[in-house]
Amino acid sequence: MSHKSAKDFFRPLAVGAPAPLREIPARPSRAIHFFDPSNEKMAAKIPDMVGTVDVLLGNLEDAVKADNKVAAREGLVRIAQATDFGPTQLWTRINSLDSPWVLDDLTTLVPAIGEKLDVIMVPKVQEPADIHYVDRILAQLEAKAGITKPILIHAILETARGVANVEEICGASPRMQGLSLGPADLAADRKMKTTRVGGGHPGYLVREDAPRGEDGLPDLDAKRAIFQQDLWHYTIAKMVDACATHGIYPYYGPFGDIKDTVACEDQFRNAFLLGCVGTWSLHPVQIKIANRVFSPSVEDIAHARRVVAAMGDGTGAVMIDGKMEDDASLKQCLVLVELAEKLAEIDPDLKATYDAIETPEA
Numbered sequence: 001m002s003h004k005s006a007k008d009f010f011r012p013l014a015v016g017a018p019a020p021l022r023e024i025p026a027r028p029s030r031a032i033h034f035f036d037p038s039n040e041k042m043a044a045k046i047p048d049m050v051g052t053v054d055v056l057l058g059n060l061e062d063a064v065k066a067d068n069k070v071a072a073r074e075g076l077v078r079i080a081q082a083t084d085f086g087p088t089q090l091w092t093r094i095n096s097l098d099s100p101w102v103l104d105d106l107t108t109l110v111p112a113i114g115e116k117l118d119v120i121m122v123p124k125v126q127e128p129a130d131i132h133y134v135d136r137i138l139a140q141l142e143a144k145a146g147i148t149k150p151i152l153i154h155a156i157l158e159t160a161r162g163v164a165n166v167e168e169i170c171g172a173s174p175r176m177q178g179l180s181l182g183p184a185d186l187a188a189d190r191k192m193k194t195t196r197v198g199g200g201h202p203g204y205l206v207r208e209d210a211p212r213g214e215d216g217l218p219d220l221d222a223k224r225a226i227f228q229q230d231l232w233h234y235t236i237a238k239m240v241d242a243c244a245t246h247g248i249y250p251y252y253g254p255f256g257d258i259k260d261t262v263a264c265e266d267q268f269r270n271a272f273l274l275g276c277v278g279t280w281s282l283h284p285v286q287i288k289i290a291n292r293v294f295s296p297s298v299e300d301i302a303h304a305r306r307v308v309a310a311m312g313d314g315t316g317a318v319m320i321d322g323k324m325e326d327d328a329s330l331k332q333c334l335v336l337v338e339l340a341e342k343l344a345e346i347d348p349d350l351k352a353t354y355d356a357i358e359t360p361e362a
């Protein structure tokens with residue numbers, strides 16, 4: 001039980017730190033593209049990726065070798081200082097709070113590039129106290145460095161305890177921007193018997209009933225349909241509800257089977273349909289998939305605009321193509337229309353596509 005009053009949440013946690021935000025801006029973030037700033041070949045590509053992806057994230061945690069942790073941190077500072085990110089957001093993923101690197105990550109990055117950093121992703125968050133720790137230290141570092149806008153916090157949901165505490169984590173600070181599912185660490189922490197980074201598993205399935213023989217017993221040799229199930233449905237749905245409750249944004253996380261672009265698209269689309277606003281991209285090939293999946297389709301926008309036009313003042317019920325539409329379906333349509341408008345502001349190709357859709361008269 002928190003002893004803070006509601007208004008305390010909107011006071012800076014250090015004298016001289018910027019005032020906390022009251023609303024988290026809905027900035028497009030279809031793909032959060034990970035790069036290792038200590039990998040020179042990868043890092044060299046980052047300036048040219050500005051404008052092609054909504055978020056560039058300099059990763060300092062898992063996937064960066066222990067020997068390269070300092071080089072990654074310093075590489076990120078160099079890239080951030082030398083690059084004009086224009087409309088593209090710059091995020092980082094710091095090392096975990098129990099690691100030997102995280103304090104230096106924060107005390108180096110905030111003074112050096114704090115004005116350019118939009119969001120800090122915190123891995124392996126277990127409970128609100130983890131967010132409180134980062135919240136206070138960020139306020140102190142922002143105050144000392146004279147940073148003018150608060151750096152936001154994004155937590156990865158990748159421990160069983162984190163999932164159990166998800167609501168409290170979302171509400172732990174006005175800096176909370178969103179959550180990502182971390183299926184790889186979460187699987188390990190839960191002791192799931194998988195060996196993958198995200199995605200499904202052919203063994204997690206439901207099988208059609210067996211036909212019965214004359215003896216009334218199941219015919220085990222009969223061919224039966226099987227339906228692979230989604231390992232992540234429960235956690236994503238729980239994360240989406242927690243984020244929506246707190247006015248912050250949910251994301252799918254990594255899809256490690258880089259070459260299976262079809263299954264990657266399916267996983268991303270499931271997350272989009274359930275309410276996620278974006279996903280991670282681990283390889284350039286995943287950026288295009290994410291941008292396509294997390295942008296409403298032409299068909300959806302055409303239909304949504306028809307519903308908006310037909311619903312007039314937004315009350316009552318109408319029939320369109322044999323289906324009943326009312327206030328509730330109108331609200332769903334407005335989610336898509338408003339998302340399309342936001343995306344059109346930063347993506348000229350998408351704007352042209354949406355502008356070309358014939359819009360019915362109101």
Ligand SMILES: CC(=O)SCCNC(=O)CCNC(=O)[C@H](O)C(C)(C)COP(=O)(O)OP(=O)(O)OC[C@H]1O[C@@H](n2cnc3c(N)ncnc32)[C@H](O)[C@@H]1OP(=O)(O)O
Nearest residue numbers: 034035036041042045059062063184185197254282283284
């Ligand atoms: C569970 C988790 O925590 S997930 C998050 C942590 N993991 C990550 O961040 C992984 C990030 N991605 C990567 O490290 C790499 O993409 C790997 C290791 C998966 C594959 O790398 P490669 O074997 O080099 O892939 P591939 O040969 O297809 O790369 C093609 C080109 O894209 C570049 N590239 C690959 N990944 C990236 C990236 N994330 N960002 C920018 N460029 C990239 C490569 O440098 C290569 O460049 P080149 O054509 O000039 O040689």
Ligand SMILES: O=CC(=O)O
Nearest residue numbers: 158182183184185
């Ligand atoms: O960090 C991500 C994960 O899946 O673990």
Ligand SMILES: [Mg+2]
Nearest residue numbers: 062158182185
């Ligand atoms: Mg992880």
